[in-house]
Amino acid sequence: xxxxxxxxxxxxxxxxxxxxxxxxxxxxxxxxxxxxxxxxxxxxxxxxxxxxxxxxxxxxxxxxxxxxxxxxxxxxxxxxxxxxxxxxxxxxxxxxxxxxxxxxxxxxxxxxxxxxxxxxxxxxxxxxxxxxxxxxxxxxxxxxxxxxxxxxxxxxxxxxxxxxxxxxxxxxxxxxxxxxxxxxxxxxxxxxxxxxxxxxx
Numbered sequence: 001x002x003x004x005x006x007x008x009x010x011x012x013x014x015x016x017x018x019x020x021x022x023x024x025x026x027x028x029x030x031x032x033x034x035x036x037x038x039x040x041x042x043x044x045x046x047x048x049x050x051x052x053x054x055x056x057x058x059x060x061x062x063x064x065x066x067x068x069x070x071x072x073x074x075x076x077x078x079x080x081x082x083x084x085x086x087x088x089x090x091x092x093x094x095x096x097x098x099x100x101x102x103x104x105x106x107x108x109x110x111x112x113x114x115x116x117x118x119x120x121x122x123x124x125x126x127x128x129x130x131x132x133x134x135x136x137x138x139x140x141x142x143x144x145x146x147x148x149x150x151x152x153x154x155x156x157x158x159x160x161x162x163x164x165x166x167x168x169x170x171x172x173x174x175x176x177x178x179x180x181x182x183x184x185x186x187x188x189x190x191x192x193x194x195x196x197x198x199x200x201x
Contacts, residue, residue: 007171014039046158070160102133
């Protein structure tokens, strides 16, 4: 069983098959037989897991296993207490209502890399970082949630899956490492540190 943690760069497709205009996972990871456990949109960055084990893939991606996904969203404007309360309670997105989420304002992390290209900047409109933890992982869910409460997402970074946190891995965009599945917190075994770190050449 192989489980890989990748820091997916901005504008990269979460697929190995070729894309006419964008980079794909094949540009970073050259390990045969692995495929994404879940996905990140091209305009989202951060932690993406890949595995060659179908059962593990299902456990990671299936919301019934309650494996939380943690995101940092840089939003336009400054969310107030009412907006954060709405995110925590669950947001009606029309086609579904989100489950209750953890949401709080945070400072921009010092470890976070600069996005290339950077977000659009408007001198008259400040931006704020929200840390959100959800369990569903519907299509573009975090972006839809923040927009629904009045604060569009300008940049989105997934920083955690289960017990695995991207800052602890120390992966630059495009870099990856092989990890022990126990580090996710899916099993009763105590999490162990990542092993066999490899970086994009």
